[in-house]
Amino acid sequence: MSDKKKRIFLSPPHMGGKELEYIKGAFESNYIAPLGPQVDAFEQEFSEITGIPYALALSSGTAAMHLAMRLVGIEPGDEIFASTLTFIGSVTPALYMGAAPVFIDSDRKSWNMDISLLADELKLSDKRGKLPKAVIPTDIFGQCADYDEIQRICDRYEIPVIVDAAESLGATYKGRGAGSSGKAGVFSFNGNKIITTSGGGMLASDNPEFIEEARYLSQQARDPVPYYQHSRIGYNYRMSNILAAVGRGQLGVLNDRVKRKREIFNDYYNVLNDIPGIEFMPEAGYGTASRWLSVILITPDVFGMNADGLCQLLEEENIESRPVWKPMHMQPVFKNNDSGNSIESRREKYQMRAVGGSVAEDLFKRGLCLPSGTQMATADMERIISTILRAVE
Numbered sequence: 001m002s003d004k005k006k007r008i009f010l011s012p013p014h015m016g017g018k019e020l021e022y023i024k025g026a027f028e029s030n031y032i033a034p035l036g037p038q039v040d041a042f043e044q045e046f047s048e049i050t051g052i053p054y055a056l057a058l059s060s061g062t063a064a065m066h067l068a069m070r071l072v073g074i075e076p077g078d079e080i081f082a083s084t085l086t087f088i089g090s091v092t093p094a095l096y097m098g099a100a101p102v103f104i105d106s107d108r109k110s111w112n113m114d115i116s117l118l119a120d121e122l123k124l125s126d127k128r129g130k131l132p133k134a135v136i137p138t139d140i141f142g143q144c145a146d147y148d149e150i151q152r153i154c155d156r157y158e159i160p161v162i163v164d165a166a167e168s169l170g171a172t173y174k175g176r177g178a179g180s181s182g183k184a185g186v187f188s189f190n191g192n193k194i195i196t197t198s199g200g201g202m203l204a205s206d207n208p209e210f211i212e213e214a215r216y217l218s219q220q221a222r223d224p225v226p227y228y229q230h231s232r233i234g235y236n237y238r239m240s241n242i243l244a245a246v247g248r249g250q251l252g253v254l255n256d257r258v259k260r261k262r263e264i265f266n267d268y269y270n271v272l273n274d275i276p277g278i279e280f281m282p283e284a285g286y287g288t289a290s291r292w293l294s295v296i297l298i299t300p301d302v303f304g305m306n307a308d309g310l311c312q313l314l315e316e317e318n319i320e321s322r323p324v325w326k327p328m329h330m331q332p333v334f335k336n337n338d339s340g341n342s343i344e345s346r347r348e349k350y351q352m353r354a355v356g357g358s359v360a361e362d363l364f365k366r367g368l369c370l371p372s373g374t375q376m377a378t379a380d381m382e383r384i385i386s387t388i389l390r391a392v393e
């Protein structure tokens with residue numbers, strides 16, 4: 001590896017310019033707290049930009065998912081249906097609550113939850129007399145799941161849908177914003193996301209009671225009396241006023257970030273799409289993907305190298321790329337997957353069920369997420385592309 005070459009990261013933070021001004025406002029008001037005017041403004045501006053009328057700023061996307069699952073009444077022994085191609089934060093709250101995930105495979109046209117598998121599995125579950133308490137589709141890599149179809153299928157059984165839109169802020173589905181479906185949408189502002197607060201999340205819904213109840217639970221479920229009284233158990237999940245200030249600056253540049261992410265995708269696509277053995281993540285016809293990450297699939301026999309090999313070659317050039325998420329049904333933490341066999345992993349095993357899985361397995365095996373940072377210069381793109389082209393040779 002040449003030490004002179006600067007590192008190109010996968011998707012680093014990119015500040016918009018106004019963040020420090022808002023942080024200064026937070027200091028001046030002395031709201032150095034998990035509430036305050038910046039949090040209120042961040043929630044309101046988030047609603048205006050996404051079109052989802054009620055929003056609650058939280059400490060992480062996982063916290064937002066936990067609250068949503070709590071509000072739909074998940075209990076020990078319940079099942080939830082989730083996408084197998086996702087990040088684990090999508091489902092860990094279900095495991096905190098003693099529920100068992102059922103992981104549904106992806107389809108080829110969007111890489112999101114396969115709706116025919118969902119429909120079949122719900123039919124079977126209904127016959128067995130045990131329907132899931134929630135269906136949680138993930139919008140993978142900045143592309144919305146097929147919200148209307150999922151909703152239509154779930155409505156038959158009155159099952160609530162919680163959209164994991166952690167990766168899709170800025171994408172659209174039939175003209176609506178990402179996460180604007182089901183009971184609620186869950187968003188993440190983790191450092192690698194399209195906009196970031198360094199760490200943080202949002203729960204958003206068109207139902208004011210849902211958000212108000214989540215707000216109450218996120219503040220240790222403190223009863224509305226002058227002294228500290230608790231009739232229920234809650235969480236300490238609110239977002240800090242300082243981080244909300246960062247979020248406000250970031251929201252102001254969301255549209256620019258989506259535009260740049262899509263340009264980056266197109267730049268890769270225009271040069272690499274004709275190379276035998278490389279395919280790009282498709283864009284489903286029902287919306288516009290944010291292209292949070294530009295993802296390719298490699299067919300090693302044709303390309304001459306597998307995705308791991310290309311990842312290593314890029315790494316030698318100090319370029320960060322990442323495999324596609326390892327599907328949840330393949331994770332060693334689950335009991336009926338006997339891979340992780342260390343003493344440590346045997347101690348902590350959880351029950352799960354998989355519905356299909358071969359598509360997500362293939363995407364994991366052949367997929368590679370390419371650097372997609374919105375601050376990448378033309379020279380950085382050239383360095384990445386020339387390294388990939390060298391692999392072809």
Ligand SMILES: Cc1ncc(COP(=O)(O)O)c(C=O)c1O
Pocket residue numbers: 059060061062063086087088089090138164166167187188189190199200201
């Ligand atoms: C699909 C998905 N779900 C959930 C999360 C969890 O969000 P957070 O890291 O903010 O807890 C993430 C990202 O980190 C994610 O990519």
